[in-house]
Amino acid sequence: MNILKAINAGFTKFWRWIKETAWVQPLLIVGGIFAIIFSISKFSAWFGTMAVGSSASYFTSYRLALENEGKEGYDTNADKLTYTINGFSFGDYASYDDLRAALDEQKVIENYGEKYYLILVSDTCDGCEKAQDAFDILTTNWNTDKFRINDGGTFRLHSIFVDEASTNDKDYDLDEDKQAFSRYVKKFDGLDLWTRTAGRLEEVPYKENASVSSTKYETMENAESGSWETPTIFFVDWSKAAFEAGRAGISEVLFGFNVGSDNYQRATLLQQMWNHVPLDSADKDSTNPFRPEYNH
Secondary structure: OHHHHHHHHHHHHHHHHHHHOOOHHHHHHHHHHHHHHHHHHHHHHHHHHHHOOHHHHHHHOOEOOOOOOOOOOOOOHHHHHHHHHHHHOOOOOOOHHHHHHHHHHOOHHHHHOOEEEEEEEOOOOHHHHHHHHHHHHHHHOEOOOOEOOOOOOOOOEEEEEOOOOOOOHHHOOOOHHHOHHHHHHHHHHOOOHHHHHHHHHOOOHHHHHOOOOHHHHHHHHOOOHHHOOOOEEEEEEOOHHHHHOOOOEEEEEEEOOOOOOOHHHHHHHHHHHHOOOOOOOOOOOOOOOOOOOOOO
16 A cells, blocks of 8 residues: 555656646647657558458459569569560461470479469459459369369469569659559560460450450550559469460460359359360360350
């Protein structure tokens, strides 16, 4: 009890000193104002983080960064993967063994997978939420009776954020060049990647089977980075089956992902995308819109 009385007496004397010492009061007021300001800043940052869609968090775990995009070399993580697509998708290889040797020398399959999805996303994108839900269903049921994977392969996914900020954005004068993704698109446009990719993908069965507008492929061909839909989902396949079908490398694309009536149907479409080429002559699937034998 004596200790409590001593503590109480100490606080009472301190408070009396504050009241009787006029110059202390303005300091306390100013300190309180700054405390409020800093609190607002922290809460704003917290709410800003909460405002980012859950799909952004989901695809961040698969992100290939565009940080420091714009240099002459292909140094960003997004550059490195895309450079392998550009270099090997359109090569003239006499045999699959030749292609595989070239891929293995650059550790392409080791680093990215024999097959993988590459998705272009943004922080705020309605279709991205649908894509996340579909990928969730697919991965949960991967290679089960519901979602059979014809080669039994391992699921792989990579993402590029079209609205990602880079620390060197401020070094550019043109508005479009202040966006890292725009610089990325222009870099590979210089290698004719988008023209060759659009030309290939416009000829695949899915384009006709799903009645995809030619305008979407023209936008890609013209490398109009500001007009790219999110999500855009590419499929890259370095398997022997894809090579024998003349489809090795970048093989399929889905624009916008405004397909199907529910997430289960969209997950099924992603599964069919993976199974886009038959493993042998007996592997036919007339329900797969990525196959030439598709029955509308």
